[in-house]
Amino acid sequence: MALPTRDALTFPDSQRQPIVPYLPSSSPSSSKPFVTLTFATSLDSNLSLSPGVQTALSGPESKAMTHYLRSEHQSILVGVGTAIADNPSLNCRLEGVGGYGGEGLSGQPAPIVVDPRARWDVQRSKCMKLAREKRGRAPWLVTSTPVPHETAHTLETLNGGFLHLGESPIDWRVLLRHLGMQGFRSVMIEGGGTVINDLLSPQYFDLVDSVIVTIAPTWLGKGGVQICPHQRTENGVRLPVGRLKDVKWVPLGEDVVLCGRPER
Numbered sequence: 001m002a003l004p005t006r007d008a009l010t011f012p013d014s015q016r017q018p019i020v021p022y023l024p025s026s027s028p029s030s031s032k033p034f035v036t037l038t039f040a041t042s043l044d045s046n047l048s049l050s051p052g053v054q055t056a057l058s059g060p061e062s063k064a065m066t067h068y069l070r071s072e073h074q075s076i077l078v079g080v081g082t083a084i085a086d087n088p089s090l091n092c093r094l095e096g097v098g099g100y101g102g103e104g105l106s107g108q109p110a111p112i113v114v115d116p117r118a119r120w121d122v123q124r125s126k127c128m129k130l131a132r133e134k135r136g137r138a139p140w141l142v143t144s145t146p147v148p149h150e151t152a153h154t155l156e157t158l159n160g161g162f163l164h165l166g167e168s169p170i171d172w173r174v175l176l177r178h179l180g181m182q183g184f185r186s187v188m189i190e191g192g193g194t195v196i197n198d199l200l201s202p203q204y205f206d207l208v209d210s211v212i213v214t215i216a217p218t219w220l221g222k223g224g225v226q227i228c229p230h231q232r233t234e235n236g237v238r239l240p241v242g243r244l245k246d247v248k249w250v251p252l253g254e255d256v257v258l259c260g261r262p263e264r
């Protein structure tokens with residue numbers, strides 16, 4: 001039976017249309033999951049005021065857009081810094097999605113947390129609470145150390161899981177290959193700064209299929225968690241890291257949402 005739709009968000013069809021071309025297709029051409037980098041920044045490219053502080057940047061319209069993106073991806077990935085700082089829900093609270101008016105867990109992405117040393121208290125996390133209430137899927141942990149037996153058992157009982165992937169730092173190519181083998185065809189990577197800067201680096205930029213960034217009309221100042229990847233150099237010459245093509249700017253409330261695809 002469908003659960004009540006309290007807290008549910010709406011994102012109208014007219015606002016979905018400009019975003020659709022940047023979403024994963026229903027018939028993927030590769031075994032690598034489709035990767036969308038998506039986050040909210042300030043005008044000075046900050047994700048938050050400091051690493052341990054959750055900072056609301058998105059307005060209501062772009063927040064609803066993020067939940068629309070969540071409904072269109074099979075998984076949603078964050079680093080453990082974000083999991084600990086924010087204790088995020090990482091579910092989709094869009095009206096009509098499973099747990100919010102829809103059947104079962106339809107449209108709910110699986111949360112994935114990259115946590116090499118198993119620092120995150122999964123058992124007491126909001127994600128797990130929502131999974132128990134059938135308002136979200138149970139998380140997957142990506143670790144370099146064995147997951148405690150009790151945690152592994154709880155995750156598996158709720159259809160979550162874990163990937164034990166050797167030494168840290170974990171190679172994103174290896175991680176994505178393993179996610180593909182687990183059946184995930186798309187992953188929405190939300191943050192935080194370490195994760196996004198890593199994927200924007202020359203080493204991994206080719207793994208990214210789509211970039212959707214909410215830009216909020218505010219400055220957070222120095223000391224924030226900044227999106228600013230390492231520069232590329234060739235023969236000692238500094239070069240830009242990368243650029244987007246097929247770019248669209250979509251105003252949503254007081255924010256603007258930038259959509260694009262990495263230029264190869």
Ligand SMILES: NC(=O)C1=CN([C@@H]2O[C@H](COP(=O)(O)OP(=O)(O)OC[C@H]3O[C@@H](n4cnc5c(N)ncnc54)[C@H](O)[C@@H]3O)[C@@H](O)[C@H]2O)C=CC1
Nearest residue numbers: 039040047048051079080081082169170191192193194195
């Ligand atoms: N505005 C926005 O859209 C978002 C903001 N945030 C904010 O970002 C901040 C957290 O960012 P960070 O501190 O940079 O943490 P983070 O969430 O990027 O996690 C960093 C940690 O993840 C693990 N990790 C990441 N990549 C790894 C790899 N390849 N191999 C092994 N381990 C890896 C490491 O333990 C690393 O210390 C918080 O303040 C949070 O609120 C987070 C997500 C989105």
Ligand SMILES: Nc1nc(O)c(N)c(N[C@@H]2O[C@H](COP(=O)(O)O)[C@@H](O)[C@H]2O)n1
Nearest residue numbers: 040055056057058066086088089090190
């Ligand atoms: N889109 C967006 N806008 C902001 O202003 C944000 N602070 C974030 N943060 C990300 O969303 C997660 C919180 O998700 P829940 O609402 O708890 O489901 C947070 O952990 C960041 O990944 N995103």
